Amino acid sequence: MKPVRSDAFVLYGVTGDLAYKKIFPALYAMVRRGGFDLPVIGVARSDWNLDQLRARLRESITRHVGKGGDLDRQALSKLEARLAFVQGDYQDAATFRALHRALGEAERPLHYLAIPPGLFATVVEGLGASGCAGRARIIVEKPFGRDLASARALNATLHRVFDERRIFRIDHYLGKEAVQNLLVFRFANTFLEPIWNNHYVRSVQVTLAERFGVAGRGRFYEEAGALRDVIQNHLLQVVGFLAMEPPALALRESISDEQVKVFRLIRPLNPRNVVRGQFRGYRDEEGVAPGSTVETFAAARLHVDSWRWEGVPFLVRSGKRLAVTATEVLVTLKRPPLLRLAAGETNYLRFRLGPDVTIAIGARVKRAGGELTSEPIELAIAHHPHGDAMDAYERLLGDALEGDPMLFARQDTVEAAWSVVEPVLGNVTPAHEYRPGSWGPPEAEALAADVGGWHRPAR
Ligand code: BG6
Numbered sequence: 001m002k003p004v005r006s007d008a009f010v011l012y013g014v015t016g017d018l019a020y021k022k023i024f025p026a027l028y029a030m031v032r033r034g035g036f037d038l039p040v041i042g043v044a045r046s047d048w049n050l051d052q053l054r055a056r057l058r059e060s061i062t063r064h065v066g067k068g069g070d071l072d073r074q075a076l077s078k079l080e081a082r083l084a085f086v087q088g089d090y091q092d093a094a095t096f097r098a099l100h101r102a103l104g105e106a107e108r109p110l111h112y113l114a115i116p117p118g119l120f121a122t123v124v125e126g127l128g129a130s131g132c133a134g135r136a137r138i139i140v141e142k143p144f145g146r147d148l149a150s151a152r153a154l155n156a157t158l159h160r161v162f163d164e165r166r167i168f169r170i171d172h173y174l175g176k177e178a179v180q181n182l183l184v185f186r187f188a189n190t191f192l193e194p195i196w197n198n199h200y201v202r203s204v205q206v207t208l209a210e211r212f213g214v215a216g217r218g219r220f221y222e223e224a225g226a227l228r229d230v231i232q233n234h235l236l237q238v239v240g241f242l243a244m245e246p247p248a249l250a251l252r253e254s255i256s257d258e259q260v261k262v263f264r265l266i267r268p269l270n271p272r273n274v275v276r277g278q279f280r281g282y283r284d285e286e287g288v289a290p291g292s293t294v295e296t297f298a299a300a301r302l303h304v305d306s307w308r309w310e311g312v313p314f315l316v317r318s319g320k321r322l323a324v325t326a327t328e329v330l331v332t333l334k335r336p337p338l339l340r341l342a343a344g345e346t347n348y349l350r351f352r353l354g355p356d357v358t359i360a361i362g363a364r365v366k367r368a369g370g371e372l373t374s375e376p377i378e379l380a381i382a383h384h385p386h387g388d389a390m391d392a393y394e395r396l397l398g399d400a401l402e403g404d405p406m407l408f409a410r411q412d413t414v415e416a417a418w419s420v421v422e423p424v425l426g427n428v429t430p431a432h433e434y435r436p437g438s439w440g441p442p443e444a445e446a447l448a449a450d451v452g453g454w455h456r457p458a459r
Pocket of ligand 1: 210229230327354
């Protein structure tokens with residue numbers, strides 16, 4: 001039986017960064033498409049009023065649409081009109097009583113926890129005690145827990161109030177079209193399968209590079225660091241799509257089934273295979289401790305102990321204040337035996353996942369002229385200069401409202417991912433300082449030295 005659609009949207013942390021940058025624009029896009037007309041109740045501790053919140057919504061959308069963009073004023077006013085605000089402390093039962101009143105007739109709200117992870121349990125308990133959880137659904141932002149034990153504890157807390165069908169663990173990389181395309185491109189084409197293994201693939205690299213820093217999120221970042229913020233979730237999900245066996249697409253659970261198998265086959269990280277870094281100046285950011293050793297960069301070399309991937313290094317790295325903003329996968333193939341013809345770069349597949357989206361194949365062709373030598377070219381298979389047609393948050397919010405869990409992380413995948421990174425959390429390796437605008441600390445180079453070095457995505 002198809003699940004029933006939610007009838008209200010409650011956003012905790014409505015005055016925060018995530019609401020401003022991602023969730024408001026996603027709601028606006030849904031209103032524009034004509035797929036959203038629910039009440040939106042913002043909840044926050046900040047002492048704001050509804051007018052201030054509406055102004056914030058307008059600012060978020062105007063900024064998101066950008067100069068010269070086509071602002072749909074009607075959609076924006078519709079969304080503004082749907083907005084309500086409940087101000088209060090999450091520890092205080094009165095906040096949830098006020099929320100209960102604001103929900104009015106709504107019986108199946110979707111609650112979205114866009115708040116610091118330390119507050120998740122308090123809000124969940126508040127929802128349970130106030131009767132706001134009954135037939136509701138809940139979206140929990142990543143990172144889900146701080147390590148394996150806390151992820152299990154959080155899961156237990158959620159289950160005291162919500163059953164599994166109503167829990168949506170969000171990892172917005174799962175909602176990105178370009179990430180889903182890794183799966184489609186791999187399994188909708190025959191030509192890739194014969195070479196997609198350790199006989200032909202030399203290495204796989206995933207880079208999530210960002211030119212910007214922690215952008216006002218110093219306090220959050222101090223709790224997270226790159227390993228918890230993006231490696232344990234976004235980058236491992238990408239590795240999962242690249243390394244998985246074909247899922248039974250007819251079964252909605254099968255993508256998570258295949259992801260969890262990959263994560264369980266990845267050896268838990270060893271400090272020797274991880275390099276952490278911190279950009280110079282991070283300690284001066286607001287909310288950051290003067291002696292902080294939190295990493296703003298992490299690089300890791302993963303071993304996937306499977307029949308298909310034995311011996312192929314999977315290299316992942318991410319950092320703030322790097323040379324470019326780009327997320328890219330490079331799958332490099334082994335060299336052909338005729339080295340005289342193929343000196344230089346070998347064949348590769350390049351998947352650019354953001355900000356623009358590209359799939360390309362690196363090949364070699366004869367260099368024009370008298371010599372029998374080759375030169376590299378790149379064949380573009382797909383190129384979308386403006387990125388995904390639908391933003392990941394829009395897609396995922398729409399799915400959660402409909403009760404569709406397919407693109408959300410499952411508890412077993414979350415736990416298996418924590419098991420991979422757990423041995424290297426904290427200060428088990430030093431956080432090397434790096435220059436803003438660089439590619440991270442030079443110490444990371446050694447991890448990729450035997451496969452020709454790290455791939456550097458272009459601007
Ligand atoms: C978020 C992290 O989950 O993902 C951020 O908290 C990071 O630190 C962001 O910047 C990257 O997402 P995207 O979609 O811009 O690649």
